[in-house]
Amino acid sequence: MLSAKSLFQEILDNDESFALFCSIAASGESQGGWENARIAALVPESQRDLAPKITRHGADEDKHGRIFSALLKKRGLEPVPVPPETDYTMLLERGGIGLAHDKLKRDEPLTVQDIVTYLAHSRVTEQRASEQMELLRKHFAGHPDVGRAVKMISNDEDNHLAYCHEELLRFAYAGHGRAIQRTLRECALAEIRVYRDVSLAVMAHMGRILGWPKPKAALLAAGIHGVYLYERLGGWRRMVSLRMPERRNALSGPATPEPEAA
């Protein structure tokens, strides 16, 4: 039967598909880490209190990148090049979503509006990360090789999402509500397209590696288009709502270290 669990199990069981999966994940995480570190360095004076949390956010993403690299190494595999069409973080940036890398490379302080843009972009992408890791946690929390890594990353992504809700609500109360809603909507509608395209590209690569028969590949592609349709018709709204999270101040303090054996 075709299920998320059986698909991921197949990817996990084959060295080549596992190497591609971990390489794509590690690259996305470390790009996220770099972006957050730059944003933390350029936080405007008026938002100084936010800087340690952005630093922590970046440190978590860097840690996730290292965890995925460590999973590869543990299996005696080398990272493989990430095909550009599977590079979610880069495609979002190219699509003008979030803060442009050109801006982050400059040494000029960001504006409050930039910080709101960063948080809105994160609100949307952390929702995706949190849902994807939740799915992996559901099926693979007890897996001997990836279980610990999956649980830790999933918990971190939930924290990131909680932090985005909390900080965006704070900015909304401070009068940025309209800008936040507009940015969230733009981000979500762009993200669901990029997510669809990246999912199709990743599945095409996996299908080639794992020798999937045409009907199986077609069924999967249809499933991805179905998800997009659901999201376009209203599912995207779950990515733009704001609610005070149960976990407050989820990113206070330093990052928890990665498990030794991850």
Ligand SMILES: [Fe+2]
């Ligand atoms: Fe992450």
Ligand SMILES: [Fe+2]
């Ligand atoms: Fe995250």
